[in-house]
Amino acid sequence: MPTDKGAERRYDVVIIGAGPVGLAMACRLAKVGLNIAIVDKVTELDLSQPEMDGREIALAHRSQQYLSEIGAWQRIAVNDIHRLQDATVMSGASPFTLDFTRNDSNDEPLGYLVANHNIRQALYEQAAAYTNIHIITERKLKSAWTGKAVLDDGTTLSTQLLIASDSRFSESRRMFGIGAKMKDYGRVMIVCNVEHAKDHNSTARECFLYGKTCAILPLGDKISSVVITVNANLAQEMLSLSGEQYAQQAEQFISGRLGKMKLITKRFNYPLVGVYSDRFVSRRFALIGDAAVGMHPVTAQGFNMGLQGVDTLANAVIKASNRGTDIGSMRVLQTYEIRHQLHCRPIYEATNAIVKLYTNDHPAAKLVRSATLLLGNKLSPFKNLVARKLTQLQ
Numbered sequence: 001m002p003t004d005k006g007a008e009r010r011y012d013v014v015i016i017g018a019g020p021v022g023l024a025m026a027c028r029l030a031k032v033g034l035n036i037a038i039v040d041k042v043t044e045l046d047l048s049q050p051e052m053d054g055r056e057i058a059l060a061h062r063s064q065q066y067l068s069e070i071g072a073w074q075r076i077a078v079n080d081i082h083r084l085q086d087a088t089v090m091s092g093a094s095p096f097t098l099d100f101t102r103n104d105s106n107d108e109p110l111g112y113l114v115a116n117h118n119i120r121q122a123l124y125e126q127a128a129a130y131t132n133i134h135i136i137t138e139r140k141l142k143s144a145w146t147g148k149a150v151l152d153d154g155t156t157l158s159t160q161l162l163i164a165s166d167s168r169f170s171e172s173r174r175m176f177g178i179g180a181k182m183k184d185y186g187r188v189m190i191v192c193n194v195e196h197a198k199d200h201n202s203t204a205r206e207c208f209l210y211g212k213t214c215a216i217l218p219l220g221d222k223i224s225s226v227v228i229t230v231n232a233n234l235a236q237e238m239l240s241l242s243g244e245q246y247a248q249q250a251e252q253f254i255s256g257r258l259g260k261m262k263l264i265t266k267r268f269n270y271p272l273v274g275v276y277s278d279r280f281v282s283r284r285f286a287l288i289g290d291a292a293v294g295m296h297p298v299t300a301q302g303f304n305m306g307l308q309g310v311d312t313l314a315n316a317v318i319k320a321s322n323r324g325t326d327i328g329s330m331r332v333l334q335t336y337e338i339r340h341q342l343h344c345r346p347i348y349e350a351t352n353a354i355v356k357l358y359t360n361d362h363p364a365a366k367l368v369r370s371a372t373l374l375l376g377n378k379l380s381p382f383k384n385l386v387a388r389k390l391t392q393l394q
């Protein structure tokens with residue numbers, strides 16, 4: 001929706017960036033009656049009918065429940081939700097695998113896989129259904145300071161709380177003088193969907209091989225997402241392979257376990273850069289989603305962690321609103337920052353440690369990988385802990 005150019009408008013909360021995390025925040029706060037503006041630089045069509053971007057998001061149970069609570073999960077077609085029943089990790093030619101499965105009695109899967117564009121569309125539809133969410137498209141933030149956001153058409157948005165969810169390369173973060181540690185992994189993730197001859201049995205497979213890693217994520221009947229990560233200098237070579245050659249490589253990565261493969265979508269590529277913001281808040285300002293912490297996707301935590309941040313910040317804001325106190329006070333923001341830091345820091349560091357171990361082809365690293373797989377399987381408490389972390393059931 002366009003703005004009245006140059007006008008000044010007042011909202012309880014202004015959110016910059018209508019990606020999945022920003023939209024989830026808007027829906028959560030609108031549910032309790034707060035008046036929200038959410039701004040994105042893309043068109044309304046880009047938000048209402050987002051194009052496929054190749055990302056299949058592995059959702060933990062807590063995320064699925066949260067999307068359900070804010071009314072978005074119900075808007076995703078059943079056929080677009082894929083159960084992730086088991087997961088297997090393989091390392092090169094090592095005969096050992098580390099298998100994660102739900103070994104309790106109920107039929108709950110480890111998690112769910114849903115395409116990123118389906119999640120975004122559902123969240124947009126839910127946000128658009130609220131009369132107290134004002135969606136402003138094709139606008140960028142020109143400048144911002146305490147309680148004010150000026151858009152590039154001159155419109156000023158006044159607010160008690162400005163929230164930035166404008167990606168890991170957040171311009172808003174910079175405007176508030178918050179720095180970030182960036183880690184360029186020097187690698188590129190290439191994603192596409194394939195058909196294959198054998199059943200995937202709803203099992204995700206992650207294989208680490210000769211400097212490349214390959215994850216196969218189970219989608220529909222004999223359809224999977226293939227996620228190959230390579231050194232950046234090899235990415236162009238991989239992308240210029242024909243569809244047939246590329247499918248053959250994917251088959252080899254998992255030793256033909258799913259039979260012959262055929263590409264059914266184009267390939268999308270993502271240069272991998274991790275980002276951890278020095279602070280998550282400033283006066284009347286908070287960073288959420290990738291703008292706060294942009295993760296390496298290998299542990300599939302980015303969006304899950306983003307939703308956790310939405311929950312933490314929204315709870316603090318709603319509590320203040322219910323008490324009739326300032327929803328953008330430093331007390332509210334610090335509650336969010338402390339809790340979210342405690343949640344994110346260990347996951348961010350553990351993910352980087354995993355990336356280091358599994359992308360290092362030094363013989364010692366290979367040995368540690370094989371030992372991890374062997375021991376991991378023998379140590380049930382370890383496996384159960386990881387499975388619980390993956391599913392976020394406890």
Ligand SMILES: Cc1cc2nc3c(=O)[nH]c(=O)nc-3n(C[C@H](O)[C@H](O)[C@H](O)COP(=O)(O)OP(=O)(O)OC[C@H]3O[C@@H](n4cnc5c(N)ncnc54)[C@H](O)[C@@H]3O)c2cc1C
Nearest residue numbers: 017019020021041057058166167289290300301302303304
């Ligand atoms: C290949 C891949 C696989 C992944 N798999 C998983 C997974 O399995 N599980 C998981 O939990 N996570 C996964 N992730 C991470 C997940 O995709 C991100 O964490 C999530 O998309 C972050 O959402 P966001 O809303 O914070 O940011 P984004 O999705 O980056 O959205 C940012 C929004 O801000 C807008 N914007 C940017 N700049 C401006 C500006 N200046 N003004 C206005 N608007 C602006 C953009 O247009 C966009 O709409 C994966 C990521 C990748 C790359």
